[in-house]
Amino acid sequence: MTTTTADDVDQGVDIDQVLADVADVARPCAEDGEVKAYIADLAGMEPGNFAICVTELDGETHAMGDLDIRFSIQSISKVLALVLAMRKVGEGVGVQEQLWRRVGREPSGDPFNSLVQLEREQGVPRNPLINAGALIVDDVLLDHCADPKGELLTLASELAGEELTISEEVARVEEDTSARNRAIANLMLSFDNLHHTVDEVLDVYAHQCAIEMSAAQLARAFRFLANDGVDPATDRRILHPDLARRVAAIMLTCGTYDAAGEFAYSIGLPCKSGVCGAIVALAPKQAAICVWSPPLDDKGNSLAGRVALHELSDRLDLSVFKGPESAL
């Protein structure tokens, strides 16, 4: 899967060696994290699972570890749902406002499933990457799609370049343990910020979380966001370039729960994490990255994944705040 290009040689950087070194530093950290039991059990995930996959825009891939084990992507699906909703409402700034009237774009400064801000802000969630905002995005999908679950799966499959599936078992567990999301949805309903029934919205949400992908598929699927909205594999435009970079902006400010500032500070890349232990990161115009290690830190992000991204960003000079001179 990995080849060394003339480019890398020129720069004197052996990326595969970098990945190996990064893995050496990051893997042991996983021991201090905690796996979300109910998800791991279902998915056959192991605390020791570990993968890093860097997929460059031209398809060249550097990778190591458990690249082909599929797991439910959980919160990472929020980005795909947002992208689908942005496509559905239309590209113009005016029509996009249909969406942004109902969900904000600010970091929350509170846990991902808090109701406090939601109540203070009258049922308008702070951003589309916390649970409340993701439910609004799903409600918007229900406004525009006959079959949001199907369309999401189709989009994810197309981007991953392979046929994906939804784990009905994970979706069912998700719905059974969704009391807090149900609370959130009902609170938004009480503020008239939900068009469909709570059950319909939670059903979409449970199924999007249960889409199963591998680290390699995730890296591949997210490349379009690093490539001005165009999937390099198919040359298909998924999003307008402006919208693609704006999704990246939301990922950087809101994609890692209440650790977004920390991620921006130490990694400097737009990221989205999920309780499955995966984190997807974007190096604009260069690559999409997925790291995977199930044990989570106290903010809900993959512990070893965070360390790996930090090391990777440092060693390859990827931070968006550093400007255009990375080693990729």
Place this chain on the structure above:
Amino acid sequence: MTTTTADDVDQGVDIDQVLADVADVARPCAEDGEVKAYIADLAGMEPGNFAICVTELDGETHAMGDLDIRFSIQSISKVLALVLAMRKVGEGVGVQEQLWRRVGREPSGDPFNSLVQLEREQGVPRNPLINAGALIVDDVLLDHCADPKGELLTLASELAGEELTISEEVARVEEDTSARNRAIANLMLSFDNLHHTVDEVLDVYAHQCAIEMSAAQLARAFRFLANDGVDPATDRRILHPDLARRVAAIMLTCGTYDAAGEFAYSIGLPCKSGVCGAIVALAPKQAAICVWSPPLDDKGNSLAGRVALHELSDRLDLSVFKGPESAL
């Protein structure tokens, strides 16, 4: 002050024309904003003041408007104080933790001077660009400097390339109207997160806010943060490259009060605003930018300044989320 380079010609972009067009769109917006009266009065600022200044790393400058009127830089000084504190505590990750144990790096999700989060989080402010965090930074400066006000002024002057002054009158008004900052400082003191007296800390803060600079000086002074920590005018290293990009990360996630997500989304550049109506923005490896228009929006950011940066970022493709292909 402006010259057209071969570079620009190659790209077919007339940057001066872009600035003129941007100004045409942005200036009228100022009418919907509100000037902070007490600051404007002192400074002789007018609601109609307007300036844009883009200073490239090589010193080439594109600019228009009221470039030479000096105003008190207010909250923009928080970045300079942070930079000085980072220098003082030392470059290592370990010693930097001296600072980060006392102030966080997360966006606040609350107004810049709120006490709610500060109380919940036991006197540790969310980040160094809200008032509470800036007071901690000043307390750290008092730990390390005999004369923090003097050293800050010296640093700012060096970066601006000109001798700057502090308006004692503005500093006095600042202290006289600082009841809320005094409340914040006392609350942190009650949590044992202040080493010096409230009066000492507020005195540093009042004076840093009262440093007077023009839009042109601000753009010039912030270039080092877009240049890996090295001031291009003097080749002096102000900060380690890693720390420079981390300051940029904090600016992007925390630099524009409770509109950081909005700025990241629509502008995509690390920014810091002040109630003086100026906003400084960084285009890493390319330029530092200052826009100035005193009337503020309801989040406390310059209204026309925000619009101007949005237009500028769009037209010159500057967003850090777009990757390395801007028109500069």
Place this chain on the structure above:
Amino acid sequence: MTTTTADDVDQGVDIDQVLADVADVARPCAEDGEVKAYIADLAGMEPGNFAICVTELDGETHAMGDLDIRFSIQSISKVLALVLAMRKVGEGVGVQEQLWRRVGREPSGDPFNSLVQLEREQGVPRNPLINAGALIVDDVLLDHCADPKGELLTLASELAGEELTISEEVARVEEDTSARNRAIANLMLSFDNLHHTVDEVLDVYAHQCAIEMSAAQLARAFRFLANDGVDPATDRRILHPDLARRVAAIMLTCGTYDAAGEFAYSIGLPCKSGVCGAIVALAPKQAAICVWSPPLDDKGNSLAGRVALHELSDRLDLSVFKGPESAL
């Protein structure tokens, strides 16, 4: 319905005249209040409805106004549900703790249906007279009763001395507009503080709110709480004397939403209000009182009802803080 007793004559107080005077002062205030439309419509309530009923422990009743119009008692039912739950769990301090482990006894300092405190306090509502607490009480009833709705109606009927009914139409509207209560219930479920399904609990709640009673029936039904827990009409002990006075204590500190302090200050009697516009008040060892006027103030209490109770308490020296020398 009203007779003047030798007692009143001795004291030189003409209570009927007092009621007439109180009504003259209070009725016009109703014009500044606002009727909860959805409830009023169903019940055939009119903004101009007004009643005062003072039922002494010996059955002597002074009353005036629309005494016999029945309306859904809404939140006033929370006291009856609490009483039934206290009976069901048993009288001992130890067994009562079954209940008080799940709901507190502190005033909330927040609106009656806020989720903020509930989240901060881990799903344990502050007291049984806010919505969250009332839902816990209903959940406790479901633990102990085969038919909580039926038992509540039986208890209310017995206390009112007449067969009461539940308005299925009001109950249905209640459930249809219960998004926020559903949010609250789900939030408590997410903290494992609900034993039954959200639907079951909301069903009990909707039906208890829809019990229909007149002002005269309410005054009569609440007498036992002013009489050491014994219903004077039947000499049946409903609650242990200690528990009866404790229900009164909860009414005083928590019975009128975020105006409990105001009611204690100006009226000085344990009260419970409902959005139907009724307020029940207790004068221990003396009487139970019901005032009814549908328009509400901004805290959700009957505006004219509050004024009437204030006047009545003043003129008859009823405040519990004044000690045992009222004019009744």
Place this chain on the structure above:
Amino acid sequence: MTTTTADDVDQGVDIDQVLADVADVARPCAEDGEVKAYIADLAGMEPGNFAICVTELDGETHAMGDLDIRFSIQSISKVLALVLAMRKVGEGVGVQEQLWRRVGREPSGDPFNSLVQLEREQGVPRNPLINAGALIVDDVLLDHCADPKGELLTLASELAGEELTISEEVARVEEDTSARNRAIANLMLSFDNLHHTVDEVLDVYAHQCAIEMSAAQLARAFRFLANDGVDPATDRRILHPDLARRVAAIMLTCGTYDAAGEFAYSIGLPCKSGVCGAIVALAPKQAAICVWSPPLDDKGNSLAGRVALHELSDRLDLSVFKGPESAL
């Protein structure tokens, strides 16, 4: 100091025996509490100190324990300051509003020194018995008195029937450790709800907290609030009867920090506690009570004191919610 009256004999209650029994139950509880070190040290208070004093309106006193040790009364002074302020602004409802526009009358539902509510409610504290509210009361005193500290001491001395003193040492420690109160005062200043300087207001507050009284003096001094505002020792009217009972209402709803509901539920008397470990309670038309035991529970109330009042209220049937048939 104690005599048995014919009254007690009639009722078959030996009150001294009741006090002895209550002490047996309550004293051991003190071991689970925690003494506020800085206050205890100064005052020579011991964790084992314990006193109960019941002073009936006619002066008859039942008492036991460390009756004559004086300690700084701390927060109990808030009631005396409120009484003095109510006297100063005048008795009419209209003029009283001068006071109540600046401080509310609602229980807070938050710790006694929280800034959260204060910020949300724009600098108007919830009630005069939390720190913020007490500072407003002191500011009102500064509006009306040339020497508020002197007048407070005079009032307390008159009510105690003995010359009292202020411990300057305690007052100084109070001011030295007042960072949070200083934060609160500055926050209120920032909302324009303070007329005098923060230093002036904190100086009054520190000195009122440092008034030194014994349990016997406290019981005696608070009798007027149980006697329609008239001091039985001198027949001097301190407050209008309506205002006296309203102070009692505020004590019941707000006098014991975030345990007011618990106190109302289990004790049923207006109470005010202080970190000195004393609690004053009122039995309207009957007696004033002081219990003293320095170790505090986690809400800041005397642990053994709370237990003693619970036992005493139960055994003598004192709860205001029980009506006029106590054993006193």
